[in-house]
Amino acid sequence: MAETGTARLQELAEGAFGGRRRLPGPLALDGDGWQADAWPLDGRWRPGDRCDVVLGAFDGVHGGHRALLAAARARASALGVPLVAMTFDPDPSAVVGRPQESLLPCEDRRRWLAAAPVDGIVSFRFTPELADLDHRSFLVGPVAGVAAPVEVHVGEGFRLGRGGAGTVERLQEDGAALGYRVVAEPLAVVGGAPVSATRVRSLLDEGDVLQASALLGRPPVVRGTVVHGRGEGAGLGFPTANIEVTPGSACPRSGVYAGIVRVGRDAWPAAVNAGKPPTFTDEEERGFLEAMLLGFSGDLYGRDVEVALLEPLRASRPFTSVEGLQRAVEGNIEQVRSLLGDRPVRLREDGAASPAVC
Structure with missing residues (x-):
């Protein structure tokens, strides 16, 4: 059973953390009112070359x-x-409109893009000045300043430029005037609805990490830093890592989940409580996780970690006795042990995983 759990942990850890590609240092680019970082990959593209663009x-x-x-x-x-992915940092919602909770920090977006079939990545620094460019000026300025597009690919419903005025139809008119095609690709549909970041955020807000995983193609991952907690877990015999989630990250609703906690190159099976335990507080606090890492002993205070959320184990609820809470936590730990085993796997530099030596 332990070997089966470890094999499952290895597969899930690879999916959650191992598909990203380490990036070299970027090339700094700039033009009239814009700046960008560029990552040529594998020597097939350099800034200024002809290419297809996906935006x-x-x-x-x-x-x-x-x-x-x-x-x-x-x-x-x-x-x-070659194919070049063009994106933005920070997310445009942080500069215009209402900031959206992020499924991935921009650094990780680029690392996942680098693992996709692209030959280069360009990340424009999304400033108020860039946001104020109209759609035609964006294509003539920043895009033409870093590449010579043959085609530009966007998803259906994509908008670009000041006030979102650059609809697909207007971008296609712009592209025709500039000598290339703008191609609107159909949106992927799962369960009768388009796959979108908004939909994934809504599923996380409902605690449906299984369906969120289906849309992402891997478990949702949340980053954070281990901080000192109130010590209830240790007092009950279950030492926990209290994780303060990176501000602005999309988090699941309160509940207990089977998960994986990545510490450096080691990925540990864990029972993860989202939010403050209602047995000890009436506060509903998003952006806070408590993780019990199976088989772990040591000091994690101050460490940056990543938490992959695999499936819900139970809803959060207050217990009338400490004994009732202890039994529930013991049951959650056994569920995780049955699912993932009780020892970690190690992520190698190439993104694969193997059993860790503890």
């Missing part, structure tokens, strides 16, 4: 994004040109 914010790099990337890759291959 988007890519929050989550979810199944819909991967379908868009695959369609753009097929066209670029047919045309015999």
Whole structure:
């Protein structure tokens, strides 16, 4: 049973953490009112070269994004040109409109994009000045300043430029005037609805991490820092890592989940409580996780960690006795042990995983 659990942990850890690619240092680019960082990958593209472009914010790099990337890759291959992903940092919602909770920090978006079939990545620094450019000026300025597009690929419903005025139809008119095609790729559909970052955030808010995983193509992951807690877990005999989630991250609703906690290169099976335990407080606090790492002993205070959320174990609820809470926690730990085993796996530099030596 332990070997089966460890094999499952290895597979899930690879999916959650191992598909990203380490990036080299970027090339700094700038023009009239814009700045960007560029990552040429594998020597097939350099800034200024002819290429196909795929453009988007890519929050989550979810199944819909991967379908868009695959369609753009097929066209670029047919045309015999490299494919370049163009994105933004910070997310545009942080500068215009209402900030959206992030499924992935921008750094991780680029690392997942680098693992996709692209030959280069360009990340424009999304400033108020960039946001104020109209759609035509964005294509003529920043896009033309870093590449010579043969085609530009976007998802249906994509908008660009000041006030979102650059609809697909207007971008296609712009592209025709500039000598290239703007291609609107159909949105991927799962369960009768398009796959989108908004939909994934809504599922996390409902605590449906299984369906969120189905749309992402991997378990949702939350980053945070281990901080000192109130000590209730240790007092009950269950030492926990109290994790303060990175501000602005999308988090699941309160509840207990089976998960994986990545500490450095080691991925540990864990029972994860989202929110403050209602037995000890009436406060509803998002952005806070408590994780019990099976088999772990040591000091994690101050460490940055990542938490993959696999499936819900139970809803959060107050217990009338400490004994009742202890029994529930013991049951959750046994569920995780049955699912994932009780020892970690180690993530190698190439993204694969193997059993860790403890």
